[in-house]
Amino acid sequence: MFDLLLPTVSQGLLWSMLALGVFLTFRVLDIADLTVEGSFPLGAAVAAACLVKGGNPFTAIVLAAIAGGLAGVITGLLHTKLKIPALLAGILTMIALYSVNLRVMGKANLSLLRVDTVFTYLRNMGLDNNMSIFTVGIISTVLFVLAIYWFFGTEIGAAIRATGFNPQMIRAQGVDTNHTIIFGLLLSNALVAISGAFIGQSNGFADVGMGVGTIVIGLASVIIGEVLFGTRSFKNSLISVVLGSVVYRIVIAVVLQMGMPPNDLKLFTAVLVALALALPLFQNKINKRKVAE
Numbered sequence: 492m493f494d495l496l497l498p499t500v501s502q503g504l505l506w507s508m509l510a511l512g513v514f515l516t517f518r519v520l521d522i523a524d525l526t527v528e529g530s531f532p533l534g535a536a537v538a539a540a541c542l543v544k545g546g547n548p549f550t551a552i553v554l555a556a557i558a559g560g561l562a563g564v565i566t567g568l569l570h571t572k573l574k575i576p577a578l579l580a581g582i583l584t585m586i587a588l589y590s591v592n593l594r595v596m597g598k599a600n601l602s603l604l605r606v607d608t609v610f611t612y613l614r615n616m617g618l619d620n621n622m623s624i625f626t627v628g629i630i631s632t633v634l635f636v637l638a639i640y641w642f643f644g645t646e647i648g649a650a651i652r653a654t655g656f657n658p659q660m661i662r663a664q665g666v667d668t669n670h671t672i673i674f675g676l677l678l679s680n681a682l683v684a685i686s687g688a689f690i691g692q693s694n695g696f697a698d699v700g701m702g703v704g705t706i707v708i709g710l711a712s713v714i715i716g717e718v719l720f721g722t723r724s725f726k727n728s729l730i731s732v733v734l735g736s737v738v739y740r741i742v743i744a745v746v747l748q749m750g751m752p753p754n755d756l757k758l759f760t761a762v763l764v765a766l767a768l769a770l771p772l773f774q775n776k777i778n779k780r781k782v783a784e
Contacts, residue, residue, distance in 0.1 A: 512686070519675065525578065529589065534687030536691075572669070601696060716738070
């Protein structure tokens with residue numbers, strides 16, 4: 492059981508950075524951002540290209556974050572300056588990033604099997620592959636959760652939160668909501684790209700199609716975390732998202748062990764997210780029936 496649990500939790504921690512990025516747009520900015528389906532493989536592509544050319548793994552992650560942030564800025568500019576609806580702006584950026592990712596890698600798939608990655612350093616220190624992934628995952632997750640919690644307690648972070656909650660009010664305070672939206676999208680897609688860089692190094696390859704369905708995975712992690720662990724405060728919400736990502740990975744591992752075909756995973760995830768999103772409606776109906784009785 493432990494042999495299955497450790498790699499599953501490790502993958503959940505690496506994917507939690509994607510979930511945190513989706514949380515920032517979906518819950519904090521109140522924007523459904525589909526850029527993540529392009530910025531996730533972009534992070535993997537930039538990191539892989541850097542590593543293949545002999546770059547440092549940590550430099551590769553920083554470059555991936557910058558590339559993802561720029562993708563978020565483009566979506567923000569399309570939305571705020573050109574007045575394109577946020578959903579459509581994200582789709583346009585996502586489509587454009589497909590070609591960008593091909594350009595970055597030079598081909599559809601880039602192997603990292605004989606390249607030193609961030610996990611190689613830990614394996615050289617005596618840790619096995621699963622423990623090295625878990626160590627990187629837990630350290631990265633803790634650092635990013637603390638950084639996000641600190642940042643959104645600052646003035647600009649509070650302005651970004653207020654933009655999603657009540658844009659009219661924050662504009663009345665003299666804040667340019669266009670800037671806060673762009674900055675929020677930058678942060679979100681930088682996190683998503685970092686997750687892509689880690690997942691690419693963990694899997695041993697970067698693929699142009701690895702971003703398909705990532706928005707649903709991110710939403711599943713956010714919704715599952717909120718349903719199971721609550722949203723009493725912003726700190727609690729961040730922890731819930733991370734735990735939701737881990738729980739989602741455990742659920743996927745369990746259903747695969749039970750014999751579900753891997754081709755049905757996307758369908759299973761979509762149904763799971765739909766049920767989780769509809770849960771408040773079901774709860775309200777149950778409560779109304781109890782009151783009526």
